[in-house]
Ligand SMILES: [Zn+2]
């Protein structure tokens with residue numbers, strides 16, 4: 001392998017970056033379509049028992065403060081802006097070099113992946129996807145928590161995202177570039193180095209990761225969403241997990257519900273609160 005293998009950088013850097021962005025755009029517009037079709041209505045909003053104001057009213061106040069357009073543009077910049085391409089390039093160079101020794105294995109896996117009868121390969125891909133999310137959630141947990149615990153990080157970076165106390169999918173990547181690096185870029189790269197997935201599994205994982213992040217900001221609790229995003233899987237965090245984080249943890253220290261995918265790490269480190277409670 002030469003020092004710079006452009007094809008491998010594209011496979012490990014550019015494709016996953018585009019898959020992650022697609023995960024956001026697909027989920028964001030899917031939710032909009034379900035709203036237009038009246039499948040999702042205010043009836044399905046997550047409601048907080050002691051709230052004096054309707055969720056629609058609270059949501060509209062957020063849009064009055066930071067418009068939909070401003071939030072959406074921020075999402076585009078956070079997902080496919082210069083900072084993300086830089087991280088994609090670093091990831092592409094780093095991962096392609098780390099996995100260059102297992103290229104033969106990857107090729108064999110991907111070749112057999114095309115054979116849908118290969119149940120073993122499918123099982124391997126599924127196992128690696130679950131492990132990726134479990135470890136990514138661990139690193140994300142700490143990338144998120146330190147930004148609440150360290151006053152400088154909270155004030156300069158993470159408080160931007162917490163301006164949106166009642167989130168919608170527009171809030172997903174309304175984040176500072178260094179916030180997304182700590183919560184997404186670094187955790188995803190570290191989990192990948194440990195799990196050693198094929199490039200295909202890594203790209204699928206990037207799509208699912210951003211899709212999950214987007215649906216967790218939707219504000220809806222609907223059976224269709226819970227089935228499609230497999231919220232029924234053991235120890236999965238419900239949409240209310242992150243929604244409650246926005247509602248009750250708009251402050252630095254002592255926040256709750258940091259993780260995204262599973263409730264495991266919040267439970268292990270004592271920061272778990274049942275969705276809907278403070
Ligand atoms: Zn937070």
Ligand SMILES: [Zn+2]
Nearest residue numbers: 161217242246
């Ligand atoms: Zn959020």
